[in-house]
Amino acid sequence: MARFGMVIDTRKCVGCMDCVVACQTENDVPEGYCRDWITTEVRGTFPSLTMEIRSERCNHCDNPPCVYCCPTGASHVENFGKTVQVTANRCIGCKACVAACPYGARFINPKGYADKCTFCMHRVKEGKDPACVSVCPTRCMHFGDLDDPKSPVNELLRTRTHHTLLPEAGTKPRVYYLT
Amino acid sequence: MDITRISRRRFLKITAGTFGAAAAGVQWHGLAPFAIAADAPAAKGVVEIPTFCEMCFWRCGGIAHIRDGKLWKFEGNPLDPQSRGRLCPRGTGAVGAHTDPDRLRKPLVRVGDRGKEQWKAVTWDEAFTYIADKMKAIKAQHGAESIAMFNHGVGVRFIQHVLKSYGCTNFAGPSFAQCRGPRDVGFTLTFGSGLGSPEPTDIRNTDCLVLVGSHLGENMHNSQVQEFAEAIERRVPIIVVDPRFSVAASKAKYWLPVKPGTDIALLLAWMNLLVTEGRYDKAFVEKHGLGFDKFAAEIKQYSVEWAAQETGVDASLIRAAALEFAARRPATIVHPGRRVNWYGDDTQRSRAIALLNALMGNWGRKGGLFIQTGMKVEAYPLPKYPKSDKPLADNPDGTKYPFADEAVTTGIREATLTGKPYPIKGWFVYSTNLIQALPNEAETLKAIQNLDLLVVVDTIPSEIAGYADVVLPEVTFLERYDELLAGWGRTGWLALRQPVINAPADQKPGWWMAQQLAAKLGIPESMPFKDIEEYLAYRVEKSGYSFADLKKKGVILGPKKPITVEEGLELSFDTPSGKVEFWSDQLAKKGFDPVPKYKNHGTAPAGHFRLITGRAPVHTFSRTQTNPLLAGMMRENEVWVNAATAGSLGLKNGQFVKLKNQDGVVSNRIRVKATQRIRPDTVYMVYGFGHTNKMLKRAYQKGASAAQLNTKYETDPLMGGTSIHSNFVTFVKEA
Numbered sequence: 001m002a003r004f005g006m007v008i009d010t011r012k013c014v015g016c017m018d019c020v021v022a023c024q025t026e027n028d029v030p031e032g033y034c035r036d037w038i039t040t041e042v043r044g045t046f047p048s049l050t051m052e053i054r055s056e057r058c059n060h061c062d063n064p065p066c067v068y069c070c071p072t073g074a075s076h077v078e079n080f081g082k083t084v085q086v087t088a089n090r091c092i093g094c095k096a097c098v099a100a101c102p103y104g105a106r107f108i109n110p111k112g113y114a115d116k117c118t119f120c121m122h123r124v125k126e127g128k129d130p131a132c133v134s135v136c137p138t139r140c141m142h143f144g145d146l147d148d149p150k151s152p153v154n155e156l157l158r159t160r161t162h163h164t165l166l167p168e169a170g171t172k173p174r175v176y177y178l179t
Numbered sequence: 180m181d182i183t184r185i186s187r188r189r190f191l192k193i194t195a196g197t198f199g200a201a202a203a204g205v206q207w208h209g210l211a212p213f214a215i216a217a218d219a220p221a222a223k224g225v226v227e228i229p230t231f232c233e234m235c236f237w238r239c240g241g242i243a244h245i246r247d248g249k250l251w252k253f254e255g256n257p258l259d260p261q262s263r264g265r266l267c268p269r270g271t272g273a274v275g276a277h278t279d280p281d282r283l284r285k286p287l288v289r290v291g292d293r294g295k296e297q298w299k300a301v302t303w304d305e306a307f308t309y310i311a312d313k314m315k316a317i318k319a320q321h322g323a324e325s326i327a328m329f330n331h332g333v334g335v336r337f338i339q340h341v342l343k344s345y346g347c348t349n350f351a352g353p354s355f356a357q358c359r360g361p362r363d364v365g366f367t368l369t370f371g372s373g374l375g376s377p378e379p380t381d382i383r384n385t386d387c388l389v390l391v392g393s394h395l396g397e398n399m400h401n402s403q404v405q406e407f408a409e410a411i412e413r414r415v416p417i418i419v420v421d422p423r424f425s426v427a428a429s430k431a432k433y434w435l436p437v438k439p440g441t442d443i444a445l446l447l448a449w450m451n452l453l454v455t456e457g458r459y460d461k462a463f464v465e466k467h468g469l470g471f472d473k474f475a476a477e478i479k480q481y482s483v484e485w486a487a488q489e490t491g492v493d494a495s496l497i498r499a500a501a502l503e504f505a506a507r508r509p510a511t512i513v514h515p516g517r518r519v520n521w522y523g524d525d526t527q528r529s530r531a532i533a534l535l536n537a538l539m540g541n542w543g544r545k546g547g548l549f550i551q552t553g554m555k556v557e558a559y560p561l562p563k564y565p566k567s568d569k570p571l572a573d574n575p576d577g578t579k580y581p582f583a584d585e586a587v588t589t590g591i592r593e594a595t596l597t598g599k600p601y602p603i604k605g606w607f608v609y610s611t612n613l614i615q616a617l618p619n620e621a622e623t624l625k626a627i628q629n630l631d632l633l634v635v636v637d638t639i640p641s642e643i644a645g646y647a648d649v650v651l652p653e654v655t656f657l658e659r660y661d662e663l664l665a666g667w668g669r670t671g672w673l674a675l676r677q678p679v680i681n682a683p684a685d686q687k688p689g690w691w692m693a694q695q696l697a698a699k700l701g702i703p704e705s706m707p708f709k710d711i712e713e714y715l716a717y718r719v720e721k722s723g724y725s726f727a728d729l730k731k732k733g734v735i736l737g738p739k740k741p742i743t744v745e746e747g748l749e750l751s752f753d754t755p756s757g758k759v760e761f762w763s764d765q766l767a768k769k770g771f772d773p774v775p776k777y778k779n780h781g782t783a784p785a786g787h788f789r790l791i792t793g794r795a796p797v798h799t800f801s802r803t804q805t806n807p808l809l810a811g812m813m814r815e816n817e818v819w820v821n822a823a824t825a826g827s828l829g830l831k832n833g834q835f836v837k838l839k840n841q842d843g844v845v846s847n848r849i850r851v852k853a854t855q856r857i858r859p860d861t862v863y864m865v866y867g868f869g870h871t872n873k874m875l876k877r878a879y880q881k882g883a884s885a886a887q888l889n890t891k892y893e894t895d896p897l898m899g900g901t902s903i904h905s906n907f908v909t910f911v912k913e914a
Binding site for chain 1: 251252253254255265266267268271272274395396397399401404405407408409411412424426427429430434436796797807808809811812813821822823854855856857858859
């Protein structure tokens, strides 16, 4: 059984936010909210600078605090792809998961339930990449099965230096950033 | 109901009934110009319709997805060379252009004073009667030449055509004098041809890319950015010259944070270094160059050390960057840039860039600048335009701007102000917000006062629409047919714009407006087709392609032809000498520098900073700030200030300030972005914000307008380009 993850090449990303816009239209994300976003991290002082640009979202953690804290079981790990999902009609909008997520990846949809990136499972089930991956003009994002040693995502992780966000939180995030 | 099926059936009806029998004077009788009739029940499920994008000027092919009769999303068309299956954020956000609640909805006629934004909604017939009456009066008194047009984008085609048929001759786009004009003229002077759009930069195959002020990645010129990302992946060295640590600079091997306005010093020193050390393509220069020795002698005076002093960049860095890109010739590109109207000597800077490319011998070479190719598309037989015995108003007989090869917007504005060479009494403004596009708003507003007629055609209520006598609401590109796109690139391509969804209100497409106007002006024969589908089908079928196929695919690629020497292309140069002109006799004859010279553009006075501007990936000019999707990505602009400078001025990140320029003009409030990513003597903002038209509810007074602060501008004496980086500003703290 697959364990989906994402590998994002920060060298190629230009931070254009196309991934954010595509997620909005693909998933009808309500205005004023987003399921993915861009972070730029600048290091150094003028003129000795480096910058990392990252497209960020739910990390679909292997050790997901949002799932553990959910009082109703709405937040759960889906069998298909081991992704973290929310069953909207089981969610009571208590925001425990919003508080528990160290990445700020969740919000309460105006319709009353916790909302976040789904890794576009509706597309993946049709054999497509998530919308953000498909739209990216720089082709900096890669989606695939982390349990398949032959998958392109694992190939990238084997050959390139990479990091995850807040590894110290112990959440075992599954979105990797190539540097 | 299946949308594509309806369209195809209608196409068949048209071809059966009227194709080829387009008698002159056929009037349009109200066949719905849309893919779906307004009262048709919404189709269930998802229907995909290809069209090409107009969110910017790159014109990428996309596929609209209509779900249950509503526009769901807009994705790239894999067949299209501009998008290669992926749109940029603005293209993806085109859905917001359709749903934008701030859109113009009905034709409006002004009732109060100009600019007071008091309107009365009228019918289309009333609007065209009003316009035609005014036009007839202007023509009777001054001649049709006294009605000018400013335009941007594909959609202007038929309105422009009807104006030309009426005898109008003055048409200008800010895309020339306020954007890429200096570049194209600089390259034409050197190589005999400009670069056009998309630029023929073979980034896909290059071994080194030099960007002088170009901020690829922040300007999302789609296929170009895609190739840029590929170059990064291939670990191609990138060299960026920019006062700001742009996104591109963050990807670069060498970043040269030059003092703004000193680019020419750097370029001259680079050329001298490479010529002196023999690091240039001698074979290319020998075979194709003219006046190289005089050129070499002229640039001898510019040392790297001198350039270091002028630009504020270490000599070692200047040298290292030059050796890097020169070593990779001819597969090296010094990017020509696009919006290059910075300081008023931009044609000469572009010429320096052209000459640097010539030294690399990269013209028509793989990994350099390839030679675009197109495909032949037949014209629809249209009546000839009447001849005019008057000169063009902007640049009479080329006396004002001898090397301008397109009309100069500010030249028309000046003619409107002065009445010379003849009065300009009417303006048609199509899809360009002149208040933000032209320098010095005050001059534009003054010119407007001399007009008897100002018509604005747009999808949103731009600032210029606020001053119009008549505002004509156009449907967005997603809701209309337009002229065919016959693109030039690695191969030619033919792309179709077709409606994918109904307009939400009483908006109409440009071609329909043109037909109505032609009838009112008494020249219906200028639009001798029943509707635009007939026109398009004629052109496509006559060219040997299937219109039905084009409707289905959106794009047809032309034949592959050689575009580089490697592919067997013979180089030729359309300069007067037939050579690459290192020393330009053309320029010398007209009293200009035959080899570019450096001019010091000064330093900001104490307490002031030079204001430079650029693009954001999610916005185009001043026309997308009200798009709900794109506003969600970037609602307002920020003023970038060096963090240390901000600290010494007591400015905090996120704090609102106003900017005051050297002429005392104060901007709307704008947030401070205190950052290491910019020189201490420079501030930066993305242009297009700070809207003042209240009808743009979402964008009204969000951020500051760079255009408003551009009151001091230099005009390029070669071709009339107007600068946008000549202003100095200081901070006014919000109370």
